[in-house]
Amino acid sequence: xxxxxxxxxxxxxxxxxxxxxxxxxxxxxxxxxxxxxxxxxxxxxxxxxxxxxxxxxxxxxxxxxxxxxxxxxxxxxxxxxxxxxxxxxxxxxxxxxxxxxxxxxxxxxxxxxxxxxxxxxxxxxxxxxxxxxxxxxxxxxxxxxxxxxxxxxxxxxxxxxxxxxxxxxxxxxxxxxxxxxxxxxxxxxxxxxxxxxxxxxxxxxxxxx
Amino acid sequence: xxxxxxxxxxxxxxxxxxxxxxxxxxxxxxxxxxxxxxxxxxxxxxxxxxxxxxxxxxxxxxxxxxxxxxxxxxxxxxxxxxxxxxxxxxxxxxxxxxxxxxxxxxxxxxxxxxxxxxxx
Numbered sequence: 001x002x003x004x005x006x007x008x009x010x011x012x013x014x015x016x017x018x019x020x021x022x023x024x025x026x027x028x029x030x031x032x033x034x035x036x037x038x039x040x041x042x043x044x045x046x047x048x049x050x051x052x053x054x055x056x057x058x059x060x061x062x063x064x065x066x067x068x069x070x071x072x073x074x075x076x077x078x079x080x081x082x083x084x085x086x087x088x089x090x091x092x093x094x095x096x097x098x099x100x101x102x103x104x105x106x107x108x109x110x111x112x113x114x115x116x117x118x119x120x121x122x123x124x125x126x127x128x129x130x131x132x133x134x135x136x137x138x139x140x141x142x143x144x145x146x147x148x149x150x151x152x153x154x155x156x157x158x159x160x161x162x163x164x165x166x167x168x169x170x171x172x173x174x175x176x177x178x179x180x181x182x183x184x185x186x187x188x189x190x191x192x193x194x195x196x197x198x199x200x201x202x203x204x205x206x207x208x209x
Numbered sequence: 210x211x212x213x214x215x216x217x218x219x220x221x222x223x224x225x226x227x228x229x230x231x232x233x234x235x236x237x238x239x240x241x242x243x244x245x246x247x248x249x250x251x252x253x254x255x256x257x258x259x260x261x262x263x264x265x266x267x268x269x270x271x272x273x274x275x276x277x278x279x280x281x282x283x284x285x286x287x288x289x290x291x292x293x294x295x296x297x298x299x300x301x302x303x304x305x306x307x308x309x310x311x312x313x314x315x316x317x318x319x320x321x322x323x324x325x326x327x328x329x
Binding site: 074186 | 230234248268284287295
C-alpha cells in the first residue's frame with residue numbers, strides 16, 4: 001500500500017539549523033524601510049517647493065529671500081544637530097545598561113527639540129500675523145507644508161521620547177524597549193538629515209536667490 | 210545573525226560610540242557653517258549651487274556613515290543597499306518635477322521679465 005505524505009511536509013522553507021530569528025534586526029530594518037518611504041514623501045514636498053519657488057507663484061507675496069534668516073536657520077541647525085547628538089549619546093549609555101544615562105540623553109534631546117520648534121513655529125506665526133500665511137500664495141502654502149512636515153516629525157519624535165522615558169523606567173531594557181530605542185535613534189537622526197536639506201535648499205540657496 | 214539573549218549585546222546597540230557621534234555632529238555642523246559662510250558671499254548662482262550641493266552631500270554622507278552607521282557589514286548591508294536603491298527615486302522625483310515645470314513655464318508663461326527672475 002502506497003504511503004501518502006502530506007503535501008509540503010518535506011519542503012524545507014528555512015534552514016532549521018540556522019541562527020535564531022533576530023527580532024531586533026527585523027524591526028529596525030522594517031522601520032528603516034518606513035523611513036525611506038517617508039523620505040520619498042518629503043522628496044515630493046521638496047519637488048513641489050522647487051516648482052513653486054518663483055515670483056509667478058508668490059502671487060505678489062514674499063518669497064523665501066524676503067523673509068528667511070540664514071543666521072537664524074544656522075542656529076536652528078546647530079540646535080537640531082545638538083539634539084541628535086544628545087539622543088545618540090543616550091544610546092551609547094544604552095550599551096552600558098545605564099537607565100540614568102539614557103534618560104538624561106533623551107531629556108536633553110527633548111529640550112533642544114522644543115527650543116528648535118519654538119523658533120520655527122514662532123517664525124511661522126509671525127509670518128501669518130503679517131498677512132503672509134499658508135493661504136497667501138502657492139509658494140507660501142508649500143513653504144508652510146515643508147516646514148510643518150519637518151516640525152510634525154519632531155513633534156512625534158518628542159512624543160515618542162516621552163513614551164520611551166516611561167517605558168525605560170517601567171520595563172527596563174527588554175528586547176522590545178531596546179528595539180524601540182534603536183528605531184527612535186534612526187527616526188531622530190533621519191529628521192536631522194531632512195533638516196539639513198531644508199536649511200541648504202530653502203534657507204541658504206532660496207534665501208540668497 | 211546570532212541570537213541575542215541579552216538585547217544590549219545586539220550589534221546595533223554595540224555600534225554606537227561617543228567618538229563617532231561627536232565626529233558626525235562636528236563634521237555635519239561644520240559643513241553647514243561652511244555653506245552658510247559661502248552663501249553670504251557674491252558667488253554666481255551655478256557656483257553657489259555647486260558649493261551648497263557639495264556641502265549638503267558631505268553632510269548627508271557623514272550622517273549616513275557616522276550617525277546611521279551604514280556600511281557593508283553583515284548587520285547593516287541591507288540598509289545600505291536599500292538606501293542606495295532609493296537614491297535614484299529621489300533624483301527622479303525631484304529632478305523630473307523641476308525639469309518639467311521649468312520647461313512648462315518657459316513655454317507657456319508670457320512675461321519675459323518674470324521668466325528671467327525665475328532663474329534660480
